[in-house]
Amino acid sequence: MKVWIKLYKHSIIGRALSDQTASQWGLAVWLLLFLGAWFLMPLIGDPSEFLAEPLQSPNLHHWFGTNGQGQDVWRQTVAGTAASLGLALATGLTMTSLGAVIGLVAGYSGGWIDRVLSSITNIALVIPGLPLAIVLAAFLPSGPWTLFLVLVITGWAWTARVFRGLALATRRKDFIASAEIMGESRLRIALLEILPNLSSSFASAAIGAVIYAIGAQVGLEFLGLGDMNRVSWGTNLYWASNDAALLTGSWWIFIPTGLCIALACSSLTLVSYAVDAVNNPSLRADQLLRRRLREPMRRAIGVTPLAKELRHAPA
Amino acid sequence: MLQPNLLTIEDLSVAFAGAGDTDTLVLDRVSLQLKPGARLGLVGESGCGKSTLCRAIVRTLRAPAYIAGGEVYWQGQSLFARSPEALNKVRWKEIAIVVQSALDALNPVLTVEAQILDVLRAHGRSQGSSKRLQELMRLVGLEPRHLKSYAFELSGGMRQRVVIAMALALEPQLLIMDEPTTALDVVTQAEILGHILALQEELGFAILLVTHDLPLALDFCQEIAVMYAGRIVEQGPSERLVRQPKHPYTAGLLQCFPLPGQKKTVLHGVLGDPASFAHLPSGCPFHPRCDRAEAICTQERPLLEQRGEGSYACYRPLPDLPQEHPLSYGDSLSFPTRPATPLEEAPLL
Ligand SMILES: Nc1ncnc2c1ncn2[C@@H]1O[C@H](COP(=O)(O)OP(=O)(O)OP(=O)(O)O)[C@@H](O)[C@H]1O
Numbered sequence A: 001m002k003v004w005i006k007l008y009k010h011s012i013i014g015r016a017l018s019d020q021t022a023s024q025w026g027l028a029v030w031l032l033l034f035l036g037a038w039f040l041m042p043l044i045g046d047p048s049e050f051l052a053e054p055l056q057s058p059n060l061h062h063w064f065g066t067n068g069q070g071q072d073v074w075r076q077t078v079a080g081t082a083a084s085l086g087l088a089l090a091t092g093l094t095m096t097s098l099g100a101v102i103g104l105v106a107g108y109s110g111g112w113i114d115r116v117l118s119s120i121t122n123i124a125l126v127i128p129g130l131p132l133a134i135v136l137a138a139f140l141p142s143g144p145w146t147l148f149l150v151l152v153i154t155g156w157a158w159t160a161r162v163f164r165g166l167a168l169a170t171r172r173k174d175f176i177a178s179a180e181i182m183g184e185s186r187l188r189i190a191l192l193e194i195l196p197n198l199s200s201s202f203a204s205a206a207i208g209a210v211i212y213a214i215g216a217q218v219g220l221e222f223l224g225l226g227d228m229n230r231v232s233w234g235t236n237l238y239w240a241s242n243d244a245a246l247l248t249g250s251w252w253i254f255i256p257t258g259l260c261i262a263l264a265c266s267s268l269t270l271v272s273y274a275v276d277a278v279n280n281p282s283l284r285a286d287q288l289l290r291r292r293l294r295e296p297m298r299r300a301i302g303v304t305p306l307a308k309e310l311r312h313a314p315a
Numbered sequence B: 001m002l003q004p005n006l007l008t009i010e011d012l013s014v015a016f017a018g019a020g021d022t023d024t025l026v027l028d029r030v031s032l033q034l035k036p037g038a039r040l041g042l043v044g045e046s047g048c049g050k051s052t053l054c055r056a057i058v059r060t061l062r063a064p065a066y067i068a069g070g071e072v073y074w075q076g077q078s079l080f081a082r083s084p085e086a087l088n089k090v091r092w093k094e095i096a097i098v099v100q101s102a103l104d105a106l107n108p109v110l111t112v113e114a115q116i117l118d119v120l121r122a123h124g125r126s127q128g129s130s131k132r133l134q135e136l137m138r139l140v141g142l143e144p145r146h147l148k149s150y151a152f153e154l155s156g157g158m159r160q161r162v163v164i165a166m167a168l169a170l171e172p173q174l175l176i177m178d179e180p181t182t183a184l185d186v187v188t189q190a191e192i193l194g195h196i197l198a199l200q201e202e203l204g205f206a207i208l209l210v211t212h213d214l215p216l217a218l219d220f221c222q223e224i225a226v227m228y229a230g231r232i233v234e235q236g237p238s239e240r241l242v243r244q245p246k247h248p249y250t251a252g253l254l255q256c257f258p259l260p261g262q263k264k265t266v267l268h269g270v271l272g273d274p275a276s277f278a279h280l281p282s283g284c285p286f287h288p289r290c291d292r293a294e295a296i297c298t299q300e301r302p303l304l305e306q307r308g309e310g311s312y313a314c315y316r317p318l319p320d321l322p323q324e325h326p327l328s329y330g331d332s333l334s335f336p337t338r339p340a341t342p343l344e345e346a347p348l349l
């Protein structure tokens, strides 16, 4: 156990989170949602089973009530969380990796490779994402893989753009020059020399991508463009709206799923604060001081605070 | 003596907030006075807090720094009592700072002209600016055609001069220069400082020159403040300081450089490592490196006290040296003014 704690404290994540309480909470909540859902999945039984009278409000037998088809909302929420978060994570990471590799190669290689890759990136950027996703999702056979593909295709370009810029900036550093002199290949330099230096940028891009993937996925499924037989956050909400849950006042059908989505997205946002502090260490110094200020909201920018403006100043 | 001070720093302390309550005090009760038109040199080892002091005066230190105590009076009025807007009026217009990383202080995407204009415009002095710009360039010895240049097209010394021109653009009453010439060769250094000196005679502003080059400061400034580990340990007229250093640290610094006209001696320098702010020794922070330290030096911190010509913070000051000590520093200012003296005639700095 001690060894694990030590390992965690020295890992990138541990160091990033060390003094960021909000981010620690965010990560804890997100892990609880994700791991909890996958852990409970085999225990709760089939979420699509029609097992009781429809539209029961929460009671002892069905903690979260039942939906319009007599399915258990608790089971549906757990299964939906597991499916949606899993897919969002896979989609977000793939999207970011693809974008990062394309951006790095473009920015680092320069020349015609950059021209070609940049043009593709720019074209992908100007095509509006959600409409394209809707069209693609409508054409392809519905299912999680379609969602995955659609989101990756519409979402990689931003990351590519950002990483191309980062690669251009990093490329001029001396350690890259020395790698070039040593005769390393360009791909190797891009992936093994530049990418690790951009790991925290990658992390913040990935967090953004996962949040985007959650939203877009739920949106597409809510519009009926997913596999409606699969249980996920989006289909839960789709069926809730289909069964006119709002009109009948059956709030228990959509509140749990909605709450899970909100929790998942906001906890990830909290985690991203810690990543920002790694990207920009002076942010951490700033936080440190801000916590001590009496009136942090009234702080003047670019004016060093006086001791009397702090809550406690050592003698 | 009756002339009022332009700038008075009283017991100024600056600390950096750390995680928990582990703040490090980087400036500890620093006091300085500057009269209009005076030249004060601030010298000390790297990391002793010189830049921190410069930026604390106008409160531009970034987080996690905070001002832990003390006051700064500008023309008799407290700077720390001012609102941020009122403080902004003083910054640059009355007190200009040439920051240490002057080379990074220029915006890479703007021309020199645009940047100086920016300064003028921000303080509402944009009319008649083109003539003023030409004049500024001439003041720092640059050709006016460089107004159209970008920072990357200029050499290090030229960029430095541009920053100095920007600092002079609003005719400040106090020019703070944080190691303005450290990155430059001695010839360029002498030339730039010569320009500034000539300008000062013309315009009458005061100068606070920060450097770790003691001979340069002795030559350029009428008065020197020596800093060690965030405290002023000795202050006095250059002439007195070089003849009769009182604090062992000052003496050590003087030992680091050969003095012109001095008999051949072995240079000792200051032994030991600079004090670390995290583990400051008790008592006088210099005592671990001091060969004159006694029991009291390890226990109590000596305070800066006015004694004769200047002041020093030491329990065991050096005795007065015999008067015939043959030194030539502080006798005359030996900076070439425009046009630059030919190399072989340029005096050594
Ligand atoms: N953000 C910070 N947190 C903690 N300590 C800091 C911070 N910034 C600076 N310091 C410390 O403050 C001290 C003074 O720094 P300062 O830049 O004033 O030195 P200096 O005398 O100007 O040195 P140099 O001659 O190298 O320019 C240094 O020892 C540095 O370690």
Ligand SMILES: [Mg+2]
Residues within 6 Å of the ligand: B050, B051, B052, B100, B178
């Ligand atoms: Mg400095």
